[in-house]
Every structure is written in structure tokens, then in C-alpha cells.
Amino acid sequence: MKYEQRKKALVLLADGTIFYGKSIGIEGTVTGEICFNTGMTGYQEIFTDPSYFGQLMVATNAHIGNYGVNNDEVESEGIKISGLICRNFSFTHSRVDSDSNLFDWFEKHNLVAISDVDTRALVAYIRDNGAMNAIISTEIDNIDKLKKQLAEIPNMEGLELASKVSTKEPYFVGEENATYKIAALDIGIKKNILRNLAKRNAYIKVFPYNATFEEMEEWNPDGYFISNGPGDPEPLKDAQKLAQEIIKRDLPLFGICLGHQVIALANGISTYKMHNGHRGINHPVKNLITGKGEITSQNHGFAINREETEAHSDIEITHVHLNDNTVAGIRMKNKNVFSVQYHPEASPGPHDAEYLFDQFIENIQKAKVEA
Known part of the structure; x- marks a missing residue:
């Protein structure tokens, strides 16, 4: 040494x-x-x-x-x-x-x-x-x-970084003969997210950050996922347009972190840069649907506007951060869409929120039955 x-x-x-x-x-x-x-x-x-x-x-x-x-x-x-x-x-x-x-x-x-x-x-x-x-x-x-x-270094606010970390070409994860096919938009995806989807009998095709809905739809997936990632979500216009197309067709959609912010922006809810963000593996969140508390892993410097979310007729807040009451999760009332501002795939932990992957698979199952 x-x-x-x-x-x-x-x-x-x-x-x-x-x-x-x-x-x-x-x-x-x-x-x-x-x-x-x-x-x-x-x-x-x-x-x-x-x-x-x-x-x-x-x-x-x-x-x-x-x-x-x-x-x-x-x-x-x-x-x-x-x-x-x-x-x-x-x-x-x-x-x-x-x-x-x-x-x-x-x-x-x-x-x-x-x-x-x-x-x-x-x-x-x-x-x-x-x-x-x-x-x-x-x-x-x-x-x-x-x-x-x-x-000379640009500020993080307004900075698009997803293109710097996204895959250049589509790739596959999981078993080809799995029950479910999921199209994932890579705007900074973590490997453990893909592991969690694959172990739930899903075959995932991961697409670059600027993939269109038509490109993803051509693979005929059962559900869509928008990943975590770096930078400001506001400049990600292609991802927002993609989310809008998925929402318009009422297809199963799940977003984590940056993906959560993209889904909010697709619904006209603005985002803002936080004072110093949430980064750690001990952040307390309350699930407003079940009333239960969760200890979560978080990593984000931007958040969605709570007042605009509460005023949105099609959006329901499902989770809140107990330290500062920021929005930690949302779902659409009449669409098969939900997202969270934290990491249910947390590695090495905590694992309190892994149920969200099960929830996504259940949403896909319901959609397949209804189809």
C-alpha cells in the first residue's frame, strides 16, 4: 500500500x-x-x-x-x-x-x-x-x-445525465420462457432491480434512455418499467413522452426514483431540487394505504411537488417521507400506474419495500386477465 x-x-x-x-x-x-x-x-x-x-x-x-x-x-x-x-x-x-x-x-x-x-x-x-x-x-x-x-462546472439543476449512464443497445435479463415480459427504460438502472424482476418469473428487455413507445411496444411486453437514474428529471422529454403513451393506453407501469419523477412530470406535476436530498438506507416512510411504516433506502436530490400532487384529480399519494413529508409514492386512480421515490430493491437492505415488485407483477396479472 x-x-x-x-x-x-x-x-x-x-x-x-x-x-x-x-x-x-x-x-x-x-x-x-x-x-x-x-x-x-x-x-x-x-x-x-x-x-x-x-x-x-x-x-x-x-x-x-x-x-x-x-x-x-x-x-x-x-x-x-x-x-x-x-x-x-x-x-x-x-x-x-x-x-x-x-x-x-x-x-x-x-x-x-x-x-x-x-x-x-x-x-x-x-x-x-x-x-x-x-x-x-x-x-x-x-x-x-x-x-x-x-x-466552470454546470449545476445539477437542469442537467441531463441519464444519457451518460444508459445502455447504448437493448439487452435481455432473465429466462426467455418466463411468464411475464417487461420492457424497462434504462435511465440509470440498478442491477438489483433487474434481479428482483427476474426472480419473479419475468423476462426483461432493457431499452436505452431515448427509446420510443413504438420500439418498446414492438416487443409486446406485459408491463413497462422506468428506472432510477442521475440528474434532473425535467430535461428527460423523451422519457416523459414515453410515460404519457403508456398511461394513455392504461398499460401496467412502475417507476422508481427518477422514473417516479418522470411519471409525475408526464402528468403535469412539477419537480424541484431539494436542499440536500435523501441518501441513506434508514429513511422512514409511511404507506398511507396500509398505515404501515417502512425503513427505506433512498438516493435522490429532486422531488415532486406535493401541493400539485394533492390537487391532481387523477393522482393519489400512497407514501410519504416521515422526516419532511415529501411525496414518497403515488398511484393513478384510474390507470394501472404507480411509482415510488425510494429503492425497494435496496441492496444490502433494508427489504421492507420489496412487496412493491410483487404489486407490479399482480398489476400485470390483472391486466392479462382483463385483456
Whole structure:
């Protein structure tokens, strides 16, 4: 390990605030919107989640890397975060079924990460001042240059990123002779979503972010899915048009996270950028249909407008976030459509919301019977 090569490093925020730390041994400068995740485990899934594309991740857990990495615990091909900021970086690990240590994995992907940062102070600052662009760098002697570089980074609001992480060509997941056929729009899809659908006897065809309804319909699917993903949902006009076409035909449709926001926009409900978003695996949600509470995994910096949702004659709020009363789920009253603002496929957990995949399959079953 490169203990002796650990240079001083810094985090420079868009408002000029600086936090200092140490490089883990991979030199460089990277930019992105700074955010934090409160999960105590699952760091590898976080780093490979396409929804984090273009973001600098602050880990609130004090130790990162302590259980190494496993090649099966990824949500996409490769690391999607721009860089990592943590308190203590573990160069050694102690899990029997790990494939390597975290440093070697980062070095393979050339991911810039800095440790020894006062992450409690940094997270408190972000909570008070909101998410903003930032830069992490080992070039600590050229602050003016870093400030100029940071000033050129576009804001997340209005930024379309789905095209950066979506598949270029359609592909299939599951058994070809499965009972159900699902067409999924990839605007940043996680592998565990596909696993959850496949294990419910579904064969999935995954389409690129700009696929048309006609292209998806040609495969003759039983249901449609719109995935999670990064960036602002508002610029995703093709996805919104696709959702409108599916809704117009009253076909089974399920959306998660960015997909949830796309479905809201397709119904004329606006979205907005949150102060600092929801990111972690312990977010409390109430299911208004059953009255039950759920502990959920969340990762989003945008949300749908609650007042507009409540005023919409065709939409019912099904779930609310108990920390701030934001909309966490909706369904259409007279259409076979529902969506949630969190991750029922959460890996490594919690699994309180996995029933939503069963609900989607039940909706497909009903539609097939009625047809």
C-alpha cells in the first residue's frame, strides 16, 4: 500500500469553504455535486449506483473499506461516483468472501478519494447550506486554479445525465420462457432491480434512455418499467413522452426514483431540487394505504411537488417521507400506474419495500386477465 505516498488533499466547495484531508494514494483532481450518504454498510453498491453519476460522495460512516470489495456486489459496470470523501480509509479488510481490498479497486478505476476529513463538520455544513458543486484535489498549492475549474462546472439543476449512464443497445435479463415480459427504460438502472424482476418469473428487455413507445411496444411486453437514474428529471422529454403513451393506453407501469419523477412530470406535476436530498438506507416512510411504516433506502436530490400532487384529480399519494413529508409514492386512480421515490430493491437492505415488485407483477396479472 502507498502509505508513504499519501499527500495532503482538500475539498473545495463552490462557496469557497475548504476542508483538508489526505489522499489515499491516488492523485488527481475531480469535480461534481457534493452529497452525503448515511448508510452504515453497502459502500460498494453506492459507488456503482448510476444515480450517483457526477457526484462527490461523503460517507458519514467513520470507516470505509473495512470489508473490502466483492465482484458480485455492484449495481452497474464500473464506479459511477466522481470521487470519495471519508474519515478513515481502510487499506486492509477482514471479510472472508471479499475479492480484493478497496484501494486496489479504486486504483483500477482511477478513482480519486481523500480521507482524514472531518466528515461530521462537512456533512453539517452541507445540511445547513445545501448541496453544491465541489472539487477534491491533491493540488493543494493552487487554490485559485481550482476555484476557476470549479466555477466552470454546470449545476445539477437542469442537467441531463441519464444519457451518460444508459445502455447504448437493448439487452435481455432473465429466462426467455418466463411468464411475464417487461420492457424497462434504462435511465440509470440498478442491477438489483433487474434481479428482483427476474426472480419473479419475468423476462426483461432493457431499452436505452431515448427509446420510443413504438420500439418498446414492438416487443409486446406485459408491463413497462422506468428506472432510477442521475440528474434532473425535467430535461428527460423523451422519457416523459414515453410515460404519457403508456398511461394513455392504461398499460401496467412502475417507476422508481427518477422514473417516479418522470411519471409525475408526464402528468403535469412539477419537480424541484431539494436542499440536500435523501441518501441513506434508514429513511422512514409511511404507506398511507396500509398505515404501515417502512425503513427505506433512498438516493435522490429532486422531488415532486406535493401541493400539485394533492390537487391532481387523477393522482393519489400512497407514501410519504416521515422526516419532511415529501411525496414518497403515488398511484393513478384510474390507470394501472404507480411509482415510488425510494429503492425497494435496496441492496444490502433494508427489504421492507420489496412487496412493491410483487404489486407490479399482480398489476400485470390483472391486466392479462382483463385483456
